[in-house]
Amino acid sequence: MITGEPITILLVEDDAAHAEIVRRNLQDFRVANRICHVEDGQAALDYLFRQGAFADPTDSPQPDLILLDLRLPKVDGLQVLARIKEDAGLRHIPTVVLTTSDAESDVAGVYATGAGSYLVKPVDFEKFTKLMEAFGFYWLAWNRFPQ
Numbered sequence: 001m002i003t004g005e006p007i008t009i010l011l012v013e014d015d016a017a018h019a020e021i022v023r024r025n026l027q028d029f030r031v032a033n034r035i036c037h038v039e040d041g042q043a044a045l046d047y048l049f050r051q052g053a054f055a056d057p058t059d060s061p062q063p064d065l066i067l068l069d070l071r072l073p074k075v076d077g078l079q080v081l082a083r084i085k086e087d088a089g090l091r092h093i094p095t096v097v098l099t100t101s102d103a104e105s106d107v108a109g110v111y112a113t114g115a116g117s118y119l120v121k122p123v124d125f126e127k128f129t130k131l132m133e134a135f136g137f138y139w140l141a142w143n144r145f146p147q
Contacts, residue, residue: 012044041075049087
């Protein structure tokens, strides 16, 4: 069992099956992580800027890590990333793009905007699960977050 300080993860993912794979794999680490899931870019911005349904910081704590899909309804993931990195109160949050796109223009745009990592979701369920397992070990077991 992996132990450590609990962290809050904001998962921005519109595909319910992908969100469930991510959630299951991260919960398998048995770290007391809180995974907050939103399904579109506007909801992500509302959560991060504590607007509307996410106004109460008790229900929507600032995340320690953001997992962000690129192809999102309402507001595109790259626009969400840009808003995060433009804001002094949010730019310190590590943001990992987790997407199906392997286009070089997407990779370059994401890194130019300030993402900490770019992961391509495999189409194969087993490979996606293994990716999330490796991701979990790195980000939740080995990586250290500032207090």
